[in-house]
Amino acid sequence: MTSRAPRRSIRARRARSAAMVALTVVAALLATLPLVLILGLLLKQGASSLNWAFFTAMPKPVGETGGGMANALAGTLMLIAIASAIGLPVGIGAGMYLAEHRGGRLASVVRFLSDVLNGLPSIVVGIFAWQFLVRPVKHFSALAGGIALAAMMIPLVARATEEMIRLVPNSLREAALALGYPRWRTSLTVVLRTALPGIVTGALVAVARIAGETAPLLFTAFGNQFWSTSLTQPISALPLQIFSYAISPYEEWHSLAWAGALVLLALVLVISLIARYVTRSRFGHGHD
Amino acid sequence: MTTITAPLAPEAPPSDARPGAVAVENFSFWYGPKQALFDISLDLVPREVTALIGPSGCGKSTFLRSINRMHDLLPGTRSTGRILLDGEDVLDRSVDVVQLRQRIGMVFQRSNPFPRSIYDNVAWGPRLNRRPSRSALDEIVEQALRRAALWDEVKDRLRTSALGLSGGQQQRLCIARALANEPEVLLLDEPASALDPIATQRIEELLWELKKELTIVIVTHNLQQAGRVSDRTAFFYLGELIEHGPTDQLFTAPREERTEAYITGRFG
Numbered sequence: 403m404t405s406r407a408p409r410r411s412i413r414a415r416r417a418r419s420a421a422m423v424a425l426t427v428v429a430a431l432l433a434t435l436p437l438v439l440i441l442g443l444l445l446k447q448g449a450s451s452l453n454w455a456f457f458t459a460m461p462k463p464v465g466e467t468g469g470g471m472a473n474a475l476a477g478t479l480m481l482i483a484i485a486s487a488i489g490l491p492v493g494i495g496a497g498m499y500l501a502e503h504r505g506g507r508l509a510s511v512v513r514f515l516s517d518v519l520n521g522l523p524s525i526v527v528g529i530f531a532w533q534f535l536v537r538p539v540k541h542f543s544a545l546a547g548g549i550a551l552a553a554m555m556i557p558l559v560a561r562a563t564e565e566m567i568r569l570v571p572n573s574l575r576e577a578a579l580a581l582g583y584p585r586w587r588t589s590l591t592v593v594l595r596t597a598l599p600g601i602v603t604g605a606l607v608a609v610a611r612i613a614g615e616t617a618p619l620l621f622t623a624f625g626n627q628f629w630s631t632s633l634t635q636p637i638s639a640l641p642l643q644i645f646s647y648a649i650s651p652y653e654e655w656h657s658l659a660w661a662g663a664l665v666l667l668a669l670v671l672v673i674s675l676i677a678r679y680v681t682r683s684r685f686g687h688g689h690d
Numbered sequence: 691m692t693t694i695t696a697p698l699a700p701e702a703p704p705s706d707a708r709p710g711a712v713a714v715e716n717f718s719f720w721y722g723p724k725q726a727l728f729d730i731s732l733d734l735v736p737r738e739v740t741a742l743i744g745p746s747g748c749g750k751s752t753f754l755r756s757i758n759r760m761h762d763l764l765p766g767t768r769s770t771g772r773i774l775l776d777g778e779d780v781l782d783r784s785v786d787v788v789q790l791r792q793r794i795g796m797v798f799q800r801s802n803p804f805p806r807s808i809y810d811n812v813a814w815g816p817r818l819n820r821r822p823s824r825s826a827l828d829e830i831v832e833q834a835l836r837r838a839a840l841w842d843e844v845k846d847r848l849r850t851s852a853l854g855l856s857g858g859q860q861q862r863l864c865i866a867r868a869l870a871n872e873p874e875v876l877l878l879d880e881p882a883s884a885l886d887p888i889a890t891q892r893i894e895e896l897l898w899e900l901k902k903e904l905t906i907v908i909v910t911h912n913l914q915q916a917g918r919v920s921d922r923t924a925f926f927y928l929g930e931l932i933e934h935g936p937t938d939q940l941f942t943a944p945r946e947e948r949t950e951a952y953i954t955g956r957f958g
């Protein structure tokens with residue numbers, strides 16, 4: 403005698419369920435919409451200026467057509483290299499410390515500070531780097547820019563490393579210790595190696611994150627119209643070049659800025675794809 | 691607290707006769723404020739298998755892990771008493787734990803192979819501790835796998851991942867890994883708890899072989915298994931060593947009522 407009510411409530415439940423699924427699908431589409439729009443816009447505006455010269459030629463003076471962003475491209479790669487050379491060892495080391503001393507007082511202080519640093523607006527990092535690395539020596543430099551970017555990388559890498567090391571089962575640690583491995587060797591050969599794919603992914607995400615940063619470079623690397631690979635000289639970078647070209651009054655430079663933005667996006671995309679691949683191979687590993 | 695410990699059986703050889711003799715004297719252990727072991731005295735005799743039995747949580751693993759100092763990294767633990775390995779107190783601060791653990795191998799309750807190849811797992815200890823040549827290492831790995839009764843099953847796939855092995859094979863791999871280190875004492879924490887009867891039997895046969903050269907301690911919840919593989923049995927209850935002695939004696943004529951209650955299945 404109650405057979406009708408349940409059946410209706412089942413239908414209602416199904417309808418609610420379908421509505422919720424539809425809503426989440428819409429939300430998922432909306433979440434990816436900005437990226438799709440940006441990519442489309444960049445392709446439309448920038449692809450036409452993207453040619454071989456863009457990658458190999460130096461910027462031309464105002465009024466001349468053509469030219470490229472070879473110096474900015476090289477500058478960005480160099481800044482990433484400096485930032486990684488400093489940020490990765492420090493970040494991974496800090497992450498190892500955090501993971502191995504999870505309960506310690508120093509560890510919780512470091513963890514908190516690194517979270518704060520992570521949330522710091524990048525312009526603040528730039529001003530800080532200017533105060534301590536540029537002002538004392540009285541000129542902008544690639545090194546100052548790289549260090550500012552490293553400061554942004556460190557908390558990201560440290561937390562990623564900590565998370566990944568925590569995922570390494572304690573039983574593996576014990577296995578190595580029980581075979582007579584000293585603690586530091588256990589950390590390096592078992593813990594770090596097992597966590598390595600995850601740490602590499604975290605490092606790549608951090609690189610992708612800083613590759614397009616502009617604010618920390620404004621008062622540090624500053625930008626440079628000329629070719630430079632010197633650590634102590636101002637250096638150009640894609641985001642800086644895009645910024646100065648975009649606010650210039652010249653049509654030619656505008657389209658170069660679009661092309662630069664497209665290249666920057668492609669760079670970040672490629673790094674993210676590599677990160678994904680590394681993550682995938684981690685989970686695929688082990689079962690032959 | 692009172693601890694009842696049976697006197698040493700008369701046929702027990704003096705503990706310093708052969709390498710690998712472990713003598714535990716009045717050993718107590720604390721996890722922070724919680725005392726887990728109470729005044730344990732027990733001799734582990736070379737070329738014999740000692741089984742540790744007792745209900746869950748009675749301190750068997752704690753006892754086993756104390757012998758090769760696996761508690762070192764746990765903050766807040768402390769102990770009193772002595773654990774002598776060939777006359778030397780392993781708990782002494784001056785003892786090098788790294789060397790100690792090379793002499794005392796351990797196989798954990800849940801198999802824990804490294805996520806590397808079968809070969810690398812077995813070569814792990816020797817590579818660090820003895821730095822053998824490549825051909826010597828091949829030999830060591832084969833020997834260890836043979837002794838663990840795993841060689842025939844894995845000899846064609848030594849370079850494949852150890853995680854591709856079955857549970858029972860993984861457990862034997864962990865035994866091989868411990869054996870490759872050439873320990874004098876082998877500690878096994880419920881090595882057969884997750885294995886099928888055939889794999890269990892292979893491990894038991896393996897223990898018969900191994901005890902010709904080693905001091906073996908095995909924790910087990912399986913009383914039949916304790917009866918089959920061990921020469922001596924020690925019964926733990928609530929952190930105390932209630933009774934220990936030759937296995938057949940302990941099972942057929944226990945001195946303590948609590949022992950009898952446990953082995954007849956009235957509690958635990």
Ligand SMILES: Nc1ncnc2c1ncn2[C@@H]1O[C@H](COP(=O)(O)OP(=O)(O)OP(=O)(O)O)[C@@H](O)[C@H]1O
Pocket residue numbers: 721724726744745746747748749750751752753764
């Ligand atoms: N890391 C730890 N911190 C605090 N207490 C612990 C810790 N490990 C074990 N204990 C406690 O010590 C007691 C003995 O534990 P232990 O693991 O030695 O028991 P067990 O006899 O091996 O049990 P089982 O047969 O279930 O493996 C238990 O009461 C347990 O709760």
Ligand SMILES: [Mg+2]
Pocket residue numbers: 750751752799879
């Ligand atoms: Mg246990």
